[in-house]
Amino acid sequence: MFARPLSAPADQSSGMLFFICLDDMKNWKPSAPTLLLLPAIIVLAAVVIVPLALSLYSSFTPFRLTKPETFYVFIGFRNYLNILTDRDFWVAFGRTVLLLTVALNLEMMLGLGLAMLVEKATRGQRLLRTLMMFPMMFSPILVGFQFKFMFNDNIGLVNNALQSLGLTDQAIPWLIEGHLAFIAITVAEVWSSTSVFAILILAGLLAMPKEPIEAARVDGCTPWQTFRYVTLPFVMPFAYIAMTIRSLDVARAYDIVKIMTDGGPAGRTELLWTLVGRTAYSDARMGLANAMAYFSILLSILFTVYFFRKLAAARNQIGAEW
Amino acid sequence: MATVSLKKLEKRYGATSVVHGIDLDVADREFIALVGPSGCGKSTTLRMIAGLEEISGGEIRIGDRVVNDLPPRSRNISMVFQSYALYPHMTVKENMGFSLKIAGRPQDEIEKRVVEAARILDLGQLLERRPSQLSGGQRQRVAMGRAIVRNPDVFLFDEPLSNLDAKLRTQMRTEIKKLHAKVQSTIIYVTHDQVEAMTLSDRIVIMRDGHIEQVGTPDEVFKRPATRFVAGFIGSPPMNLVEATVDGGEVRFEEGASLPVPRQFRQAVSAGQKVVFGLRPDDIYPSGHGIHAGEAEDIHVVELPVSITEPLGNETLVFVEFTGRDWVSRMLNPKPLRSGERVDMSLDLSQAHLFDAGTGRSLRN
Ligand SMILES: Nc1ncnc2c1ncn2[C@@H]1O[C@H](COP(=O)(O)OP(=O)(O)O)[C@@H](O)[C@H]1O
Ligand SMILES: [Mg+2]
Numbered sequence: 007m008f009a010r011p012l013s014a015p016a017d018q019s020s021g022m023l024f025f026i027c028l029d030d031m032k033n034w035k036p037s038a039p040t041l042l043l044l045p046a047i048i049v050l051a052a053v054v055i056v057p058l059a060l061s062l063y064s065s066f067t068p069f070r071l072t073k074p075e076t077f078y079v080f081i082g083f084r085n086y087l088n089i090l091t092d093r094d095f096w097v098a099f100g101r102t103v104l105l106l107t108v109a110l111n112l113e114m115m116l117g118l119g120l121a122m123l124v125e126k127a128t129r130g131q132r133l134l135r136t137l138m139m140f141p142m143m144f145s146p147i148l149v150g151f152q153f154k155f156m157f158n159d160n161i162g163l164v165n166n167a168l169q170s171l172g173l174t175d176q177a178i179p180w181l182i183e184g185h186l187a188f189i190a191i192t193v194a195e196v197w198s199s200t201s202v203f204a205i206l207i208l209a210g211l212l213a214m215p216k217e218p219i220e221a222a223r224v225d226g227c228t229p230w231q232t233f234r235y236v237t238l239p240f241v242m243p244f245a246y247i248a249m250t251i252r253s254l255d256v257a258r259a260y261d262i263v264k265i266m267t268d269g270g271p272a273g274r275t276e277l278l279w280t281l282v283g284r285t286a287y288s289d290a291r292m293g294l295a296n297a298m299a300y301f302s303i304l305l306s307i308l309f310t311v312y313f314f315r316k317l318a319a320a321r322n323q324i325g326a327e328w
Numbered sequence: 329m330a331t332v333s334l335k336k337l338e339k340r341y342g343a344t345s346v347v348h349g350i351d352l353d354v355a356d357r358e359f360i361a362l363v364g365p366s367g368c369g370k371s372t373t374l375r376m377i378a379g380l381e382e383i384s385g386g387e388i389r390i391g392d393r394v395v396n397d398l399p400p401r402s403r404n405i406s407m408v409f410q411s412y413a414l415y416p417h418m419t420v421k422e423n424m425g426f427s428l429k430i431a432g433r434p435q436d437e438i439e440k441r442v443v444e445a446a447r448i449l450d451l452g453q454l455l456e457r458r459p460s461q462l463s464g465g466q467r468q469r470v471a472m473g474r475a476i477v478r479n480p481d482v483f484l485f486d487e488p489l490s491n492l493d494a495k496l497r498t499q500m501r502t503e504i505k506k507l508h509a510k511v512q513s514t515i516i517y518v519t520h521d522q523v524e525a526m527t528l529s530d531r532i533v534i535m536r537d538g539h540i541e542q543v544g545t546p547d548e549v550f551k552r553p554a555t556r557f558v559a560g561f562i563g564s565p566p567m568n569l570v571e572a573t574v575d576g577g578e579v580r581f582e583e584g585a586s587l588p589v590p591r592q593f594r595q596a597v598s599a600g601q602k603v604v605f606g607l608r609p610d611d612i613y614p615s616g617h618g619i620h621a622g623e624a625e626d627i628h629v630v631e632l633p634v635s636i637t638e639p640l641g642n643e644t645l646v647f648v649e650f651t652g653r654d655w656v657s658r659m660l661n662p663k664p665l666r667s668g669e670r671v672d673m674s675l676d677l678s679q680a681h682l683f684d685a686g687t688g689r690s691l692r693n
Pocket of ligand 2: 370371374487
């Protein structure tokens, strides 16, 4: 939609340019590799590079979807300055980091526990491994709906269970009170993605040589000490791989939150990307939203770099040959 | 510091039995080698002593304690694994000090004992390295260092040298022997290499299919093998073993050739008995080129055709055709021999062995 005013005047001139080029290059024969790569380059340019460039450019404009002409007003870094001084943005930013921290740690612990249990299973391990992957097979949107239902204060499973067990006689407003809503979202995130950790850590456990564990037992370790000093250091690189993958996931968490609370109540569960989405489409302030998005990508990059460092260190430590 | 004794020790995996009730008494400070072909149950036995494998029957004592149900950490043993089993994420120093750290020893004592072990094993330069930065031989030494810092009652070695190349293996063999002289602990050493067993141990236990075939000093198992299996297993090149039948005063081989019954067996055999005749390569040699050249014992000379020769420098292995097959003989002060050449071979029958063809037991009494 906003591409049209841009391309219409440019069409003719670029067409002319094209002919001139052809004239000039009558004798130019592109090499076979160039020719063969050209379709890929054109497609990439069309679907990745151009949109990326446009969105980056628009983050320097006050572009609103409702006022296409604003696309041509260049305002420099004003969007970015606005973000940096915007309290709502920073709150969402902080909340995203908090969700990242809480969810990743929980997933890591649960995944580790799960992986160790499955590794111990002597029969039916394949079946268990498949079962473990189940939550990943559902669309996050569906997970969102499911947990929205479960945490519903009137008809939800959670409250029903709590009341039946006599733990409470009130309808706990899971999705309505800010802190509780955050907890509910965390639970949904953790449920849907613990298996990423579990599967990767399980891979680590299965790849682990058994002799060092036996050596530790002979060296006087209790089962706990064996785990703490031998098994855990070995599987940490695998956990860091999971962390890297999941930190990108959570840093762009959108779907589950969108469905469960839509950032509510009153913005109390607003995360970076729900805020970006709202700014872009509800408020129609595309330029500002793009600026937020670019800023948020920084966060993802930071986390990725951090975990890659950890991974490299841990790999180095166990003398991994991969 | 500790004796080890096994009584009717058994191991079954489900329905299959892999160790069938073995009895063994290891004396304090003894170096004992468990030797036998691959799959005969050596590792299983060792791992049961370590407590890494549950026992299915019988009893294990270390010192005066029955340790059947004790976990490995309560047995005060050290083990060196075939694959070294170093902790990949710890430095050499941490690897060696780990057991002391777990035992809650003070840091300065750990430091002292690690440095001492490193000195014995010549690991001083490597203390800060990680296992992945070490060569096979160095890893091997670290594994031994890790075992000795603990000052255990018993050392258990499971084929510790089999991943090393031939030269290093010989070198480490000497190191282990020196180590035993220094630490003076009981050592149970598993190997499939009879040379290692012979060179290192005070006594050798020869195992086969989960049974013990013979227990004895290297000299005993070499000179007086209790069974045909031991005779064939110990010694390199292996003993010549050929089936034969006793016929009057002779052992008659299937291909028609025959030899007198060795004197030491005259009382033990009866006519018509199926036997296996055994003679070590050292006890058959081109006349004048033998080990026992000076002291004529019970020499029987046969003219035999040479099939091939394997010169080794100071000696030559000569394969001669006899009884329809090749017999290996050892020629000292070798002279060149051609294939097909007929030479006078001296057979020292005083060193010959006879085994019952059925039971495989030695007929010596
Ligand atoms: N976990 C196991 N389950 C079933 N059989 C086993 C197991 N471990 C070892 N065995 C069998 O026990 C026998 C002895 O093995 P082992 O003690 O490792 O032999 P080795 O003398 O070569 O060290 C082998 O036949 C092996 O197949
Ligand atoms: Mg073995």
